Amino acid sequence: MATRQRTRLDPDLRREQILDAADTLFRSEEYSAVSLDSVATSAGVTRGLLHHYFGSKRGLYLAVVERAVRVPSTAPLIPEGTSGELSDVLAACVEGWMRMIEAAGGLWSGGAGGGGFSVGDVDAILVDARDELVERMIDEVPFPxxxxxxxxxxxxxxxxxxxxxATDEWLVRRSLTRQEASAMLHAALLSVVDRIVPAMERARID
Known part of the structure; x- marks a missing residue:
């Protein structure tokens, strides 16, 4: 009987294939219910290859979260066709953020705190992603x-x-609709530009 041959992929493509499979499983099941064997089967790879790329289930889960919350460097922060008005640009930034959170599916809420890692592990990923996004905003948004x-x-x-x-109020507590959360974030971001930073500048002078 012929032995089934595994397709040899570029390491980066193989890593993405594994992350795709793990992402699907972690969204559909509790963290504790997902095994490395099930991820390996879904991805069509060996368990040993998972350990090679990610070390453990913890490492794999955190890699899935990191990919979900980072804006790819090749993706424009401001969509083509957005007007140059600052309010419109900031609205586009808020919309991009909300779409990213929706796509992430609350991964860090569903698995954090179990299986050998802590909320702090996920928070570290979120802080890094936040800092990258802030630097891109400073570079790409036409702030005064x-x-x-x-x-x-x-x-x-x-x-x-x-x-x-605000995201927790929208997606976890369900106390805000998507439209309400978007309006709140847009107004707050405008306030950062129009009121908060100028107030900080005045405080520095005083």
Whole structure:
């Protein structure tokens, strides 16, 4: 009987194939119910290959979360066709954030705190993703030239923490609709530019 041959893929493509399979399983089942064997079967690879790429189920899960919450460097932060008005650009940023959170499917909420890793493991990923996003916003969003960039960076990081709470109100507590959460985040982001950073600048002078 002929032995089935596994297709040899580029390592990056193989890694993405494994992450795709793991992402599907972690979304459909509790973290504790997902085994490396089930991921390997779904991905069409050996369990040993999973250990080679990710080390453990913990490492695999955190890699899935990291991929879900990061905006690819090749993806434009501001969609083509967005007007140059700052309000419209910020609205596009908020919409992109909300779509990313929806696509992530609450992965960090469903698995954090179990299986040999802590909420802190996921928080570290979110902080790194937040900092990358803030730097891209400073580079790509047409913020007024007169705003102090260091203060703006700090304010945007604080805003990112606020967005996480707003996301919980929207997706976990269900106390806000998507439209309400979007309106709140857009208004808050405009306030960062129009009121908060200028107030910080005045406080620095005083």
């Amino acid at each position: 030239d007169h705003l102090d960039r260091d203060l703006l960076r700090s304010a945007l990081r604080a805003f990112a923490a606020f967005t996480r709470v």
